[in-house]
Structures are given as C-alpha cells and as structure tokens.
Amino acid sequence: MSKKVLLLANLGSPDSFAVKDVRKYLREFLMDGRVIDIPKVPRYLLVNGIIAPFRAPRSAKKYKSIWTQEGSPLIVLSEKLRARVEEKTGLPAYLSMRYGNPTPQASLSEIQEYQPNAEEVVLFPLYPHYAMSSYETAVEYVKEVWEKGNYAFQLKIVDPYYNHPDYIQALSNSIKPFLREEFDHLLFSYHGVPERHILKGDITGNHCLKSTDCCRTPSPAHKFCYRHQVFETTRLVIEQLNLNDEEYSVSFQSRLGSDKWLGPATSDVLAQLPGKGVKKILVVTPAFVSDCLETIEEIGMEGRETFLEAGGEKFTAIPCLNLSDEWVEAIGKMV
Incomplete structure (x- = not known):
C-alpha cells in the first residue's frame, strides 16, 4: 500500500x-x-x-x-x-x-x-x-x-x-498542430470573473486594477491574481509558439449577472473580429483542462455561430489538454 x-x-x-x-x-x-x-x-x-x-x-x-x-x-x-x-x-x-x-x-x-x-x-x-x-x-x-x-x-x-514549465509546454504543444493550418488569429478565451473578485484577492490593497500595466508590474498580489496569471500563461505560450502581437488576443467568457467582469467578453470579440479582417480563427480555452459545457457548447457551438454569423469563414475550437500524454x-x- x-x-x-x-x-x-x-x-x-x-x-x-x-x-x-x-x-x-x-x-x-x-x-x-x-x-x-x-x-x-x-x-x-x-x-x-x-x-x-x-x-x-x-x-x-x-x-x-x-x-x-x-x-x-x-x-x-x-x-x-x-x-x-x-x-x-x-x-x-x-x-x-x-x-x-x-x-x-x-x-x-x-x-x-x-x-x-x-x-x-x-x-x-x-x-x-x-x-x-x-x-x-x-x-x-x-x-x-x-x-x-x-x-x-x-x-x-x-x-x-499557470506558469509551470511542464504545463506551459503541454499547453503549447496542444496548440501547435492547429497553427500548421491557415489561420488569421488565435484567441485565448479564459473563464471570466467579476472585477471585485480581483480586488478582494489583492493582498496589498492597492495594486490590482490600479493601472493599465498592473499585471506586468511585479507585486505580491500576483500570487492570488487571476488576471495576472492568465496573462502570464498567455505570454509564456506565445513565446513557445513564436507568435507576434497581432496574431493573438485574450478575452473572457461565461459572464453571469450585471456586475463589471474582466473584459473584453469573448462573445463580443468573436462578433467584432470578422469586421476587422479575421476570417479564420483558432480559439483555445486554457482556464479549463478538461472539455466541458463552457468549452464544447459555449465556445464550440455558440461561439462558432457568433463568429460565422458576423462574417467569419472558419472557426476552430482547440480541445483542452484532456488526456494528452x-x-x-x-x-x-x-x-
């Protein structure tokens, strides 16, 4: 035993x-x-x-x-x-x-x-x-x-x-095969949270959401800051994938209620990108490690419909890590 x-x-x-x-x-x-x-x-x-x-x-x-x-x-x-x-x-x-x-x-x-x-x-x-x-x-x-x-x-x-090398490597390698196909943009869609949750978790009391670059400015608050951590995951993955700033963006999904949540909202981004010339999109959801309602239905079905109805031509939802070796x-x- x-x-x-x-x-x-x-x-x-x-x-x-x-x-x-x-x-x-x-x-x-x-x-x-x-x-x-x-x-x-x-x-x-x-x-x-x-x-x-x-x-x-x-x-x-x-x-x-x-x-x-x-x-x-x-x-x-x-x-x-x-x-x-x-x-x-x-x-x-x-x-x-x-x-x-x-x-x-x-x-x-x-x-x-x-x-x-x-x-x-x-x-x-x-x-x-x-x-x-x-x-x-x-x-x-x-x-x-x-x-x-x-x-x-x-x-x-x-x-x-969120920044562990083995997690970043596994996540990056799960995306790489999809980059071999023609695409215009890679969207990182993370689960959203209300901004007040970010403020509640700020152990310094004066760092989070206080400036436009708070997530890039070193602080003890980052230990509990979801916003910083998803941006850091994105940054590390983008380094692995060798993409430039124009080839990707970050959004937040699954909003509930009328309070102010982290933005931009994934649904809004998917509706706007075709008008900016993005016709072929890849969407990855790194806040989830197993595919579920939020990835299969909210992104793979609703998100796809939003993007295509707005003039997009190809929508690819990248599976979660799931059971990858x-x-x-x-x-x-x-x-």
Missing part, C-alpha cells in the same frame, strides 16, 4: 441533463459564497427565487447537447485522467468534484478505507490559475472536509501552476 495518494479535484457537473438535476447542481454551485459573494440571505433569494428556476431549463438543454453515452464530458474526462495519472505515477489516484459527485467527503472516506497506509494525500486542483470561484473554493472545501473528518493522513495542496506527465511531475 502506498504512503502517498493523489486526489484530483474539478468543478463538477449535474448527475444528468434532467431539469431537476441541473437545478440542484445550479443551487449548490451558485450558493457558494465564493461564486456569488453577497450576503447569504440575499444570495439565497437570488439563487433559489430567480436564477435556478429560470436558468435550469435553458442550462438543461445545453447539457443535453453535449452529453455523451458515457455521461457528462467533464466527469468522464476527469475520471479517465485520474486513471491515466494513476497508471503513469504508480500512485493511487482518486477524484472529487467541488459540486455534485463524487464529493470530497466520499473520496476522502474512500481513501481512508482502501488506503490504510496513506500518510499524505496530495490535492491537485484541475485549475491552473488562482481564482476565488474555482481554485480557492475547491481547495478550501476539501480542506474543510479533511479537518472535520479526523482522517489519519495529512493533506498537501499543489499550488496554481504531456499533460498526464506534467501532473506526475507536479505532484
């Missing part, structure tokens, strides 16, 4: 595309105070009285459009990744989701039962960048479960790896 065990953590997915399951999932997801960071009572009223009831039927249709015979793409890919990492590292590997199943409680209890010699569980969040609504909530939730559970093993957490090897090195 191994003394070290790996635990991969991802966002999660509804148990099915039935409206009731999607509604349940949305309620759990949106009631997280790190996702909608307003006081609990108004958050409860907003989520349960407005968002979940009206959004669930629409979201259910979207989930249905991407569901496979095996189930949710995110869950299926994450489970296959777990198996590949276990095979590659020779260490027992488990999987948990921040929302939905399998829960951290179930996964940690399973480790306790089937890995009695485990002394250390290494938590590997499947989020390269630090964000309050992704990396932070997943890590803090697992820590909370672990602290309350009186488990025999210690918990070690892998830091965000280099990605599996990178995880093995980082843990």
